[in-house]
Amino acid sequence: MKCSIIVRCYNEEEHIGRLLTGIMEQTLRDIEIIIVDSGSADATLKIASRFPVRIVSIKPEEFSFGRSLNIGCEKAMGDFIVIASAHVYPIYKDWLEKILEPFVDHEVGLVYGKQRGNETTKYTEHQIFAKWFSEKSNLNQKHPFCNNANAAIRRELWNKIPYDENLTGLEDLDWSKKILSLGYKIAYVSDAEIVHVHNETFRKIYSRYYREALAFKQIFPSEIFRFREFVKFTITNTVTDYYHAWHDNIFFRNLFSIPIFRFMQFWGTYKGFLEHGIITSEVKQTFYYPRKMEKQKESQKSYEDRIIDYKLTKEEYFEKIL
Incomplete structure (x- = not known):
């Protein structure tokens, strides 16, 4: 199997269906989807069960970001593990292909992709995404920054270095720091783009x-x-x-x-x-440093044939799937 996709979730009924729909539209078909749920009390699992997924449940009190990932990785059968937040969704049909491409270099241990907000995202969050995730790819990044909302790792590396289960966050940064110290590369792929819905108070x-x-x-x-x-x-x-x-x-x-x-x-x-x-x-x-005070050049690439069409409104989607 090419890759296992791990999605951590808790009460994500508003978002999980769109992510899974986007995964079903991917050009890469040799995949499995593992949902690690930490006690959802809404319709998250009912929606997820409509798709070809494996659901692993843990108690809310057992949750940590690293622990839920380790549980998912233990169940995974793919050579590569793609990690996606439950409240993201891919824009393009070749998202999985793009995020896995750098692994042709056997020295690459981790890949992460671009994130952007949607129409409800706070303006400053848009600026953070633009600062953290540039329009230019970097296949040999020298620092450990990455983000597990949209990332992929080698399964064999996880076997040697599981995620730290005691951290209150940034388990991705900790893991990338460790593999960098072992001589592995971190790659950033701009074309592996997702929308990250981050509507926080x-x-x-x-x-x-x-x-x-x-x-x-x-x-x-x-x-x-x-x-x-x-x-x-x-x-x-x-x-x-x-x-x-x-x-x-x-x-x-x-x-x-x-x-x-x-x-x-x-x-x-x-x-x-x-x-x-x-x-x-x-x-x-x-x-922490702000974006540069300069206007970004618009990309000249054409993405028409790659775009996933999410046509249904939220109400139409729930009517169809529940």
Whole structure:
């Protein structure tokens, strides 16, 4: 079998069907889909069971990001493991092919793909996606940044290095750091694109970055995030978000949401890092520094024949599948 797709989920009835529909539209057919559910109380499993998937259930109290992945990987039979968040969906029919392509180089241990938001995504989240996931691929990335919302790994490598089950997040960063130290390559593929639906309240944004900062401390024990860096990154990122919003003609629509988002992001980071040393410059560049103040060139590629057509509205979809 070419690849196993692992989807971690909890109460994802609004999104899981679209992801699985997108997977069914893929040009790569030699796959299996493993759903690792941590106690969903909504229609998530009912929707998922309409598709050719294997469902593995764990108790909510047993969940950690690393543990749920390890459970899925244990069940996987593919040579490669593709990891997707339950609230993402692929844009193109060759998403799986694109994310697996770099593995022709036997030194590549991990591949991750581009993420973009949708029409409900907060403006600052769009800016974060644009900063983290560029339009240009990099098949030999020198730093450990990656993201398990849209990634793939070698099964044989996971056999040697399972995910850390004690981290409160960033299990992907921890794993990529470990394989980099062993001499494996990390590849980023821009064409392996998904939409990541991240509609969080501002309180949840704070909690996410706080939780990830706690994990970051475990991965890089000597590092901290100083108060002056909280101030610096909140201000600089707010200013650059305003710059891009102005040029996108949506400045006033996002006048208040931009600074609130950035405050919660970096306040959560600061509180999580409060007890430890200094963050490395490379990681700061990726996670915290704002986008450049320049307009992005539009791609000249044609994607018409690759696009997946998600025609059904939410109401029509539920009427059809339930």
